[in-house]
Amino acid sequence: MIKIFMEYRIKPDDRLAYLEVMRKVYAVMVEEQKVKNYQFFEGTDQPSLFVEMFDVEALEDYERLKHLRCEAEPMIDDWVQGGKEKIHMWAFKEMKTC
Numbered sequence: 609m610i611k612i613f614m615e616y617r618i619k620p621d622d623r624l625a626y627l628e629v630m631r632k633v634y635a636v637m638v639e640e641q642k643v644k645n646y647q648f649f650e651g652t653d654q655p656s657l658f659v660e661m662f663d664v665e666a667l668e669d670y671e672r673l674k675h676l677r678c679e680a681e682p683m684i685d686d687w688v689q690g691g692k693e694k695i696h697m698w699a700f701k702e703m704k705t706c
């Protein structure tokens with residue numbers, strides 16, 4: 609399982625419009641893209657800073673979603689400060705301790 613983190617800052621004036629579209633994003637991610645454990649957060653000490661977290665089965669799934677969400681059809685880039693170039697996405701694998 610690969611843990612994915614997305615991070616970006618929304619323009620304060622666009623926050624409500626962004627939150628509305630996130631309902632669609634949630635549906636796309638869970639129902640169409642089949643991600644697991646989808647979560648969505650706003651920074652408590654940094655308003656308008658948002659993080660999405662979810663799991664995918666393989667690195668190939670991450671690459672496909674990164675292309676979809678950050679390059680091809682970002683879905684939220686109109687509201688992100690700096691546009692789609694400021695949507696950051698990282699993949700992590702769990703490390704087992706001895």
